Amino acid sequence: MTERAERRRRTERRILEAARKLFADLGFERTTIRAVAKAAEVDPALVMQYFGSKQDLFSEAVRVAPAPVAPGDTDELVEQLLGSLCMKMGELPQGSLAMMRSMLTHPEAAASARAVLSRQIHQIGESIPGDDARMRAALMTTIMLGVTVGHQLLELDELREVPQADIARVLRPALKAIASPRTE
Amino acid sequence: MTERAERRRRTERRILEAARKLFADLGFERTTIRAVAKAAEVDPALVMQYFGSKQDLFSEAVRVAPAPVAPGDTDELVEQLLGSLCMKMGELPQGSLAMMRSMLTHPEAAASARAVLSRQIHQIGESIPGDDARMRAALMTTIMLGVTVGHQLLELDELREVPQADIARVLRPALKAIASPRTE
DNA sequence: CATTTCGCTCAACGGACGTTGACTCAACGA
DNA sequence: TCGTTGAGTCAACGTCCGTTGAGCGAAATG
Known part of the structure; x- marks a missing residue:
């Protein structure tokens, strides 16, 4: 790896991380290319040169690998959901936060959120009876x-x-009540 | 009521309803004063003259009377929540939709949403034991x-x-499980 | 060392937006 | 009837933003 290529990758990564943080905190509209550039200690033009457009930068920033739902019985499924919740409470990735932050006001973020949620719905739907x-x-x-x-x-x-843990404890019976049909 | 005052109130109302619809559909940032004016068939300057600023117009548009939670036992409380959900599904007021649409990206909408939710949390909290x-x-x-x-x-x-009705039927046992402590 | 490549900056364009002040004209009051 | 009020319009200002093209200087290449 040449020194130039290495430097470039570091800069690109610095821009992307700054963008993720700002998108997650402020949403798409209130985040400016200039602010991202300043946070990454770089000229605004460089952001465009590397990522094409503000929209492209956003798409790259919210791209995140969806956690697969392992097949199992209903109880395992609920535990898995509660576990992902605890993870979310701690350090949900900035990309996911950025997507959620803008999902109500930015069309592309909304489409991305619908895709992620529909995928999860489909996976859960195949793991519960009824x-x-x-x-x-x-x-x-x-x-x-x-x-x-x-x-x-x-x-x-x-x-x-x-x-x-307290939240998970209270949420658990509620989720189980929904996962298992006809328990009323 | 003079003809002038009546005409003014009609115009003001037309502007406010156009603003509510646009804020509800697009959120604060993507809604422009010019678009509101065009939807109300009015000059943009008139919107400013009547409402002061875009922020003031938004504050007026999202102002909505919070539905009070009548005191009662736990079952009644759950039914009340499910009932308000059904109402929301049909015709949630545009002002509430506008507030929710922007609550993740607009600071003032976020503050307003926190106030409404905290109020509801407080009321529910006093209606359930534990x-x-x-x-x-x-x-x-x-x-x-x-x-x-x-x-x-x-x-x-x-x-x-x-x-x-199906959603309410599935949600009911879940809410009851949370409302009544130690039912696991 | 000479030349090319490329990471990066600088200055600027063009458009959209919130906001303002002067103006028009019909309704109102005396 | 005549001066006043006020609803509504028009044109414009200043600002901020995304985006672009030219240019600089250091690293890569031969």
């Missing part, structure tokens, strides 16, 4: 979404001041 | 938020293609 599994999977997914949004993006004190 | 009632109230609230966001703003097909 003919309305798809709808119940959608509810389980949006429930996790709501808790994550409230905790990570709205930063509600009522959730932040509580240990993650 | 020493961790506050945290469980917060989870119930964010759960409703997630389902509403998924249905109304992200417009997930998996939720839209299902009758509201």
Whole structure:
């Protein structure tokens, strides 16, 4: 690896990380190329040169590998969801935060969010029994979404001041009630 | 009422409704004063003259009377939440949609959303037993938020293609499990 | 060492936006 | 009827932003 290529990759990475942080904190519209460039200690023109456009930079910043849902029984599935929630509470990747932050106001972020959520709904739907599994999977997914949004993006004190384990403990029976049909 | 005053109130109302619709559909940033003016068939300068600034117009557009939570036992509380969800599915007021649409990307909308949610959490927290009632109230609230966001703003097909009554039927035991402590 | 390559900067363009002040004209009050 | 008020318009200012093309200087290449 030549010195030039190495330097370039470092700079590119610095820009991308600055962009991820700003997109996650401010959303697409309020994040400016100039602010990203300043945070990365670089000229704004360089950001364009490396990533093409603001939209392309955003697409690259929100690209994130979706965590696969391992097949198993209902209880394992619920534990897996609660586990991903705990991970989210701690250090959800900036790319995911950036996608969620803009999903209500930026069309492309919305499309990306729908794709991620639909994928998760499909996977959960195939792991739980019942003919309305798809709808119940959608509810389980949006429930996790709501808790994550409230905790990570709205930063509600009522959730932040509580240990993650307590949240999981309260959420567990609720998710199981939805995952297993006809338990009323 | 003179003809002038009446005409003015009609115009002001037309502007406000156009603003609510655009804020609800596009969010704060993507909604322009010019677009609001065009939708209300009015000059952009008139919008400023009547509402002061874009921010003031937004504050006026998202101002909405919070539905009070009537005191009652746990079952009644859950039914009330599910009922408000069904109402939301049908015709949630544009002002509330506008607030939710921008709550992740606009600081003032975020503050407004936190206020509304905290109020609801407080009310629910006083209606359910247990020493961790506050945290469980917060989870119930964010759960409703997630389902509403998924249905109304992200417009997930998996939720839209299902009758509201079915959603309420599946959600009911989950909410009850959270509202009543130690039922595991 | 001479030449090319390329990471990076600088200055600027063009457009969109919020906002403003002067102006027009019909309704109002005396 | 005549002066006043106020609803509504018009043109423009200043700013911020995404984006571009020319240019500089150091590393790579022979």
